[in-house]
Amino acid sequence: MSTSLAPSSDQVNLFHCLPVPRGSYSNVYERQALRMVIIHNAFIRAFNSILYYSAQIPISNPKRINSFIRYCDVVNENLHMHHGIEEELYFSWLEERLGAGSMTCNVDGHHSFEAPFKAFEELVASIRDKKKTFVPVEFRTAIYEFMPPLIDHLKAEIETLRVDKVKHIPEKEVWKMEADTDVKVQGHSNLTTSGQFWVMNGDGKYGAWFPPMPAPILFVCMNVTYYLNTDMWAFGACTKNRMIKPEFAAYEPELEPESSP
Template sequence: MTETTKGNGIANSPFKFIETPAHAQNAKKEPRDQFVRVASLMVLAHNMIIRGLNSIYLQGPLVRPEDNNDFIHYALCWYQALDAHHQTEEELFFPQIEARTGEKGIMDKNIEQHNSFLAPLEAYKSYLISISATPQKFSGKHLNTLIDNFAPPLFVHLGEEISSLLELSRFGADKLPLADIWEPIARKSGSGLSKTGAFVFFFLNTDHDFEDGLWSRWPPIPVPVRAVLIRVLGRWNKGWWRFASCGYNGKMKRLHVYN
């Protein structure tokens, strides 16, 4: 990856967002085919991961020394959100797909892809944890080098997993009610996140204007409740959230280091 540049000051680069199948097929109104729906919801989760990583990659080399500690913890929240997402898939979602279809190992390709970037991803986490003891020594350029090590296989996976979900349509909705499987799991998936850490990170890297606001109601929490919830939880570790890609209003904002 080339050196970071100021660009437009928002986190829409260097890593590209994924288009939802619903948007690609112009399926903008409910009801949608359940396989298109679940694959699209997975894209939204993946784009949160991408948006968060962009915010880290762009800002890391430019963080002021006095802000290093907050940024280190913000970057750790990204790891925690990604790790929880993959654990949810491997422990809850994929086993149910396997059980319903009767095809053992049907989602193994996705698990293998998780494993393909596990070692460099752990190096990213280990660096952040170790440097948190001496934040004055933090190097955003070094962190970006670590990101460059896992980004290629990560982004292959984030795209190909969507295709693998769409391909499940061959089983039909009666045999594989994918939406009925995924949506309860998704509702519970945030329960394992730190409510003052990765949980807030998730919401502050979710863009309600994505695809012309098609997904403005995702995740399915009433907007007033969501706003109050995040503002209250965001009071803890407030310094971390300066680096988020989105504001409390759910819209992408100019990144902190460019202000």
């Protein structure tokens, strides 16, 4: 880890989102890296929001702490689901078409932050189960242990999905994988929290098309399920209308520079 990130008092250090690739989500080859950046940035926003709000919660308010810990659980669960589906379905499919070893670095990247992330999950669980007291500095320090290797992995993964890497796969096959992935995600999703996670941490500027929810489901996420857990979603990086909150605006992404002709 970068030890300079570890706060000595109440200092909170947040992380910048990844630059967004130029391209169209309707172009299936440009879509691969673009979609992955949209997903990765949602997790960066989510952990930024956890870091930020960890310093705002009155430690004498157990109800507020409980809501915060529930939010942390949802973020952690979604990260597990994302990486599980990548390894089980997406990366194995790509490796069959791009060659043995082409996705090894991505799977290895998952392992690079595995131990400190597990330690953070255990800390969250111990607070949830009332075995430990919520100590903000300790809590943030646990996040700073896994965030640098996580972000290194998130950046490196994008390079394996660039157009020049995936353009040799037949277009119909790529679209089918998109559909298969959507089905897999839906099968692992929680009806009251998964969609809302993306609303509260997604990209309303460059990635309003993701996740590919039908309009009625998006409406439900913004206007129904949000109100089932308002205490928890208060910790998201965005409003229920997918607008980034001012406290996180400085960490929002820009488009990648245009390629030289």
